[in-house]
Amino acid sequence: MGNRGNLYAVMGNPIEHSLSPYIHPLFAAQCNRSIEYEKICVALDGFPAAATSFFARPRARGLNITVPFKQQAYRLCALLSTRAQQAGAVNTIYHQSEDLYGDNTDGAGLVRDIEQNLCWEIDNKNIVVLGAGGAVRGILPALLEKSEVKIKVLNRTLEKALDLKKQFPEIEVAPLVGADGSITQPIDLLINGTSAFLNAEAFVLPQMIFNPNALAYDLIYSAQNTPFMEWAKLKGATAVSDGLGMLVEQAAESFALWESFHPETASVIEAMRKKLTTA
Numbered sequence: 486m487g488n489r490g491n492l493y494a495v496m497g498n499p500i501e502h503s504l505s506p507y508i509h510p511l512f513a514a515q516c517n518r519s520i521e522y523e524k525i526c527v528a529l530d531g532f533p534a535a536a537t538s539f540f541a542r543p544r545a546r547g548l549n550i551t552v553p554f555k556q557q558a559y560r561l562c563a564l565l566s567t568r569a570q571q572a573g574a575v576n577t578i579y580h581q582s583e584d585l586y587g588d589n590t591d592g593a594g595l596v597r598d599i600e601q602n603l604c605w606e607i608d609n610k611n612i613v614v615l616g617a618g619g620a621v622r623g624i625l626p627a628l629l630e631k632s633e634v635k636i637k638v639l640n641r642t643l644e645k646a647l648d649l650k651k652q653f654p655e656i657e658v659a660p661l662v663g664a665d666g667s668i669t670q671p672i673d674l675l676i677n678g679t680s681a682f683l684n685a686e687a688f689v690l691p692q693m694i695f696n697p698n699a700l701a702y703d704l705i706y707s708a709q710n711t712p713f714m715e716w717a718k719l720k721g722a723t724a725v726s727d728g729l730g731m732l733v734e735q736a737a738e739s740f741a742l743w744e745s746f747h748p749e750t751a752s753v754i755e756a757m758r759k760k761l762t763t764a
């Protein structure tokens with residue numbers, strides 16, 4: 486039997502539409518390695534057992550974790566990177582001297598997509614983030630590493646935003662509804678980290694003014710412009726983006742941790758865009 490290479494998987498629920506099983510083999514091909522990458526739909530109460538039994542398999546090297554298990558993955562890992570500790574969430578796991586090591590590459594993926602792919606500088610900018618859930622926790626450490634950024638988090642439930650401020654005292658927080666008065670400065674970068682635009686028409690957005698060259702970035706991705714992107718264009722955002730580039734970039738960061746090779750991403754983003762739009 487031939488060597489099928491290191492084994493990886495993504496765990497989530499649902500997982501059917503995950504692009505990770507297409508992304509990682511493209512990375513592996515760039516360094517002439519063969520890997521196997523599975524997608525595993527895990528029962529909502531079955532994550533720790535599923536992760537443990539995955540790593541009991543001889544070729545298992547790493548896992549990507551997606552919704553809704555990132556916080557559980559954080560609790561499962563004995564060792565954690567600083568950024569995973571700050572985020573309270575893990576999207577990348579690997580074995581390290583018999584223990585499970587948890588990291589979070591989401592923030593680095595976002596920053597890389599904005600700066601390298603969209604050629605948009607984050608330093609010195611006025612940033613507003615919508616939402617205070619797991620997705621936002623994951624990106625804040627990387628955004629706060631940039632110099633001289635002002636970050637305001639708006640959330641429907643103010644208590645959750647206040648909780649976030651305990652973890653990240655540098656941020657300002659405000660309620661989403663009725664926040665009009667609290668957006669005192671024009672926005673350079675608006676990030677949608679809510680799941681609201683996916684399924685709710687009841688979403689109430691504050692009036693916001695964008696600076697020239699403002700970017701509106703949606704953490705979710707889709708074949709067409711997302712409703713958030715359309716909304717932001719109407720409100721005057723110069724550039725809009727979905728989160729497909731972030732998805733590929735966070736995957737690249739994971740791959741680099743596992744295989745010590747940082748892949749080229751532009752061709753992979755292009756391939757995934759094509760896959761999405763022709764699906």
Ligand code: ATR
Pocket residue numbers: 552615616617618619620621640641642643645661678679680681685687688689
């Ligand atoms: P994720 O891990 O994807 O971030 P989450 O932790 O459930 O998911 O967070 C979802 C985010 O979307 C939260 O900020 C949530 O606001 P609340 O904290 O008030 O629940 C936000 N959200 C979901 N539906 C919304 C809606 N209809 N209007 C405004 N915000 C909404």
